[in-house]
Amino acid sequence: MSPPVLPAEQVLRIARDGDIVAARQAGRLMASEIGFSRPEQALIATAISELTRNIVSYAGTGRLSCRAVQQPRRIGLRIIAEDQGPGIPDLEAALRDGYSTGNSLGLGLPGTRRIMDDFDIRSAPGQGVTVTVTKWTSC
C-alpha cells in the first residue's frame, strides 16, 4: 500500500455552537484521510468537540488547527486549540476528573487527555489557553 497523501493543515475559527460541529466533522474527515481507524476517528472527533466547546464556553472565541505530522515510522494528527480568554488559574485541578468551574461534568479535559496520545496544556490567568493534542496511527 502506498503511503497516503497527507491532507493540508486546516485552521478554523471557533466562536459558536455550529463551529463545534463543523470542527469535529473537519477533524474526522482529516483523520480518515490520514488513515485512522473508525474507533480512532471517533476519539479524535470527541477530543475536538471537548476542546472547541471549552473555547466557546469559557473564552467566547478562539481557533482550532489540525495538521498531519509525520515521523519516520508513524503519522499523527496534531490538534491545537487556542484562545485569548480568561485562562485557567489552576491547571492541575482542571485536569482532575470531576473538577469544573462551569456547569459541566468536569470530564472534558481529563477525558481528552486519556483518549489522545500526547497532551499539552498551557495557560495562565488572563493569558488564554492553548491545548495541543496528538493522536498517532498504530502502524
Next chain:
Amino acid sequence: MAGRVAILRQGRVLIASLQEALGDSDILGLQSDILRDVIRHRATGVIVDVSALDVLDSFGTRTLADMAAAVQLRGARLAIVGIQPDVAFSMVLMGLTLTGVATARDLETGLALLTGAGE
C-alpha cells in the same frame, strides 16, 4: 417554538431521533421539548435514538442524563437507543458512562423495554 429534533408519538411513548450534525443548542432544545411533550401527552416513556450520532461527548452525555432524570421525576422512563460501538468505546475511555440511564441496542428493543413487551 418547536426545536430542530422531531418528536414522534407511538401510543404513550415519545420517540426522538437525533440527527448527525446536532449542535449543543439543538440538544438543549430537545431537552425542554421532551419535558413539555411528556406532560402534554401524558407519556409514560421516551426513547432517544442516537444511532445517527458519531460523537457523544461530555456535554451530550450530561444533557441526556439530565433529560432521563427529569423524565423520571415526571413518572415516565427514558431509554437511549442505538449508541454506535465506536461512540460507546470513546465514551468509556472518556469516563462517560450514563449510569442509571436505560439503554437498548435499537428502537425496537427500546420500545419493548419501555412498554414491558417481551419481558
